[in-house]
Amino acid sequence: MTQPGGADAPIEGGLVAEVEQMSAEERAEHFAEVAEVVAPDREISVDMGQTLLELDELTVQFGGLVALDHVSFSIKRGEILGLIGPNGAGKTTCFNAMTGVYRPTSGRVLLEDKPLGKAARHKITQLGIARTFQNIRLFAEMTALENVVVGADARHSTSVVGALLRLPKHHKEEKEAVDRAMALLEFVGIADRAAEKAKNLPYGYQRRLEIARALATEPKLLCLDEPAAGFNPAEKEELMGLIRTIRDDGYTVLLIEHDMKLVMGVTDRIVVLEFGKKIAEGVPAEIRENPAVIAAYLGVPDDDVA
Numbered sequence: 059m060t061q062p063g064g065a066d067a068p069i070e071g072g073l074v075a076e077v078e079q080m081s082a083e084e085r086a087e088h089f090a091e092v093a094e095v096v097a098p099d100r101e102i103s104v105d106m107g108q109t110l111l112e113l114d115e116l117t118v119q120f121g122g123l124v125a126l127d128h129v130s131f132s133i134k135r136g137e138i139l140g141l142i143g144p145n146g147a148g149k150t151t152c153f154n155a156m157t158g159v160y161r162p163t164s165g166r167v168l169l170e171d172k173p174l175g176k177a178a179r180h181k182i183t184q185l186g187i188a189r190t191f192q193n194i195r196l197f198a199e200m201t202a203l204e205n206v207v208v209g210a211d212a213r214h215s216t217s218v219v220g221a222l223l224r225l226p227k228h229h230k231e232e233k234e235a236v237d238r239a240m241a242l243l244e245f246v247g248i249a250d251r252a253a254e255k256a257k258n259l260p261y262g263y264q265r266r267l268e269i270a271r272a273l274a275t276e277p278k279l280l281c282l283d284e285p286a287a288g289f290n291p292a293e294k295e296e297l298m299g300l301i302r303t304i305r306d307d308g309y310t311v312l313l314i315e316h317d318m319k320l321v322m323g324v325t326d327r328i329v330v331l332e333f334g335k336k337i338a339e340g341v342p343a344e345i346r347e348n349p350a351v352i353a354a355y356l357g358v359p360d361d362d363v364a
């Protein structure tokens with residue numbers, strides 16, 4: 059297996075150490091520069107507001123169970139779209155159908171007006187959809203940095219296995235890959251633990267690492283499946299801040315999140331699913347007042363609905 063800098067080479071500590079010495083202001087400035095480094099080739103804001111992804115009457119059935127039932131909605135470039143609904147509503151199934159994990163029983167997913175059809179998962183990654191998982195999936199034995207380097211590779215190679223087995227790259231190319239991965243770790247705020255194995259990272263770091271790895275594929279659309287699950291309120295707020303920064307940097311974000319208060323605070327629009335059907339769509343203020351949504355969430359403590 060090829061690993062950046064050789065199997066046991068220490069990660070160059072200079073950058074991390076430098077950041078730790080910075081004042082909050084210097085850090086903010088530095089991170090703005092880092093954001094440029096992270097995805098230099100990405101076209102941003104070119105046609106902000108146009109439809110990026112469209113679900114057209116998407117249906118996914120598991121045997122007799124209809125997990126998604128003729129669901130249609132679209133995601134506009136540059137927005138943060140919330141996807142909410144009670145447990146089992148079909149939110150994760152939606153991600154799975156969009157990213158090629160499940161084949162739709164009927165209906166279509168279109169990215170930039172082109173149907174994804176039967177495109178395989180890695181192809182969909184290359185086309186520009188990246189995701190994180192409700193249950194964290196990282197390469198446990200790889201360092202944080204290596205996890206991101208592999209993520210970046212997923213964009214170019216045919217499979218992650220291919221990425222792992224690939225021949226050593228030229229030194230310069232490899233250094234660039236490591237620099238970019240490091241910049242991404244800084245961007246999500248976990249560069250101080252870059253050299254640690256993913257399995258040894260604190261839970262919150264693992265969640266952020268998943269985001270960094272997804273960003274490494276330079277996606278047009280970043281799909282986050284309950285990225286703040288298990289976080290305390292302060293950690294959730296911080297993560298929502300990061301999601302806003304990601305959007306401000308030109309990405310489009312689809313966010314599944316259970317905490318209604320957070321969803322209302324961070325999203326531009328919201329789509330609500332219940333029992334596999336779309337029951338509402340609108341800006342947060344509309345969703346908050348929507349009787350069908352209120353009914354779907356009856357029994358949820360007031361704190362979560364506020």
Ligand SMILES: Nc1ncnc2c1ncn2[C@@H]1O[C@H](COP(=O)(O)OP(=O)(O)OP(=O)(O)O)[C@@H](O)[C@H]1O
Binds near residue numbers: 152
């Ligand atoms: N692979 C599968 N095989 C069979 N049923 C499945 C499968 N995946 C999901 N389901 C079912 O589809 C329905 C929707 O599940 P899904 O995971 O999409 O819900 P969700 O909205 O993400 O819920 P949660 O908030 O609990 O994560 C559920 O009834 C679930 O049990």
Ligand SMILES: [Mg+2]
Binds near residue numbers: 149150151192
């Ligand atoms: Mg789910």
